Amino acid sequence: MADAIEKVSPLHALAEPGRFGDTSGEPGVGLSERLCDSLVQVQAWPDSISALKKAVKSVTGASIKPGNAVATKGDVVLMSTGPGRWLVEDETDDLEVRLRKAIGADIGAVTALTHARTVVSISGERCEWVLASGIALDFSADAFPVGTAKLSHHHEIGLTIHRTGDQAFDLYVVTSMVRSFWGWIARASAEVGYTVS
Amino acid sequence: MLLIHCPYCDETLPEPEFAYAGEAHIDRPADPQQLSDEEWRDFLFIRTNAKGPHYERWRHINGCARFFNAVRDTVSDKFLTTYKAGEARPDLAKLLEGQK
Numbered sequence: 001m002a003d004a005i006e007k008v009s010p011l012h013a014l015a016e017p018g019r020f021g022d023t024s025g026e027p028g029v030g031l032s033e034r035l036c037d038s039l040v041q042v043q044a045w046p047d048s049i050s051a052l053k054k055a056v057k058s059v060t061g062a063s064i065k066p067g068n069a070v071a072t073k074g075d076v077v078l079m080s081t082g083p084g085r086w087l088v089e090d091e092t093d094d095l096e097v098r099l100r101k102a103i104g105a106d107i108g109a110v111t112a113l114t115h116a117r118t119v120v121s122i123s124g125e126r127c128e129w130v131l132a133s134g135i136a137l138d139f140s141a142d143a144f145p146v147g148t149a150k151l152s153h154h155h156e157i158g159l160t161i162h163r164t165g166d167q168a169f170d171l172y173v174v175t176s177m178v179r180s181f182w183g184w185i186a187r188a189s190a191e192v193g194y195t196v197s
Numbered sequence: 198m199l200l201i202h203c204p205y206c207d208e209t210l211p212e213p214e215f216a217y218a219g220e221a222h223i224d225r226p227a228d229p230q231q232l233s234d235e236e237w238r239d240f241l242f243i244r245t246n247a248k249g250p251h252y253e254r255w256r257h258i259n260g261c262a263r264f265f266n267a268v269r270d271t272v273s274d275k276f277l278t279t280y281k282a283g284e285a286r287p288d289l290a291k292l293l294e295g296q297k
Contacts, residue, residue, distance in 0.1 A: 056256070068206075081206050082205065082262055082263065083263060085261070101233040136210075136211035136213060137211075150208075151206075151214075151259065151261065152210075152260070153213070153259035
């Protein structure tokens, strides 16, 4: 029996640590890549949303919040991605199995996305400016408060964007597209200078 | 930038997040086998092609992915309203009154 499959960065040889772009002053943003330990989508039927919410709480201990507010508890993150649909992330390796046990076909559908999404994190003083240069959302703190998540896209690449701090966002990018997306965000960041960690 | 309100997300977002999906409120015939060739053709291809307010379907393809309906003026490209799929078409006279 082979050992557990080793996770390999889809940004291998592309997102090398260092300082890039404008180096005349402090870097405007910092970029980093994160591979999820577990990322699972749950989708309720129209009449089973409350049952699905209870099931998610029983598995994760976190309660789904209304609207696009992100629920966090420990290492658990719950983000709304549409009516009756949420992304569930945590740092275990059996989240999908536990959710499948709790959410039968009568309640909804469970889809494992751990390997299908790569998180690109951006932080720093100019992160709103960098994101707004290519993504058609209002990134100001009034319109996009800390602790909320929104769906959007960059050209044809779908994005789930979680504002994790005043100057910090996590972008969940389709893994097969993340090299292309990284090419854009690195070029967009070059003008203000950026670090990769 | 053209902004469209998604009735499911309850947010007004830029048009590139959305995809046009044809005229709205067209019911698929219950028994297509009973239709004449002309009736089937009309169902598949013949549309109102309105000049002015038009009931149409849109999809929030880069968001919640849901289909919804809209009333859009094909002359001005202005959205009069959007509403969830399955809801009755809104009263056009009231919508136009609200625009004045």
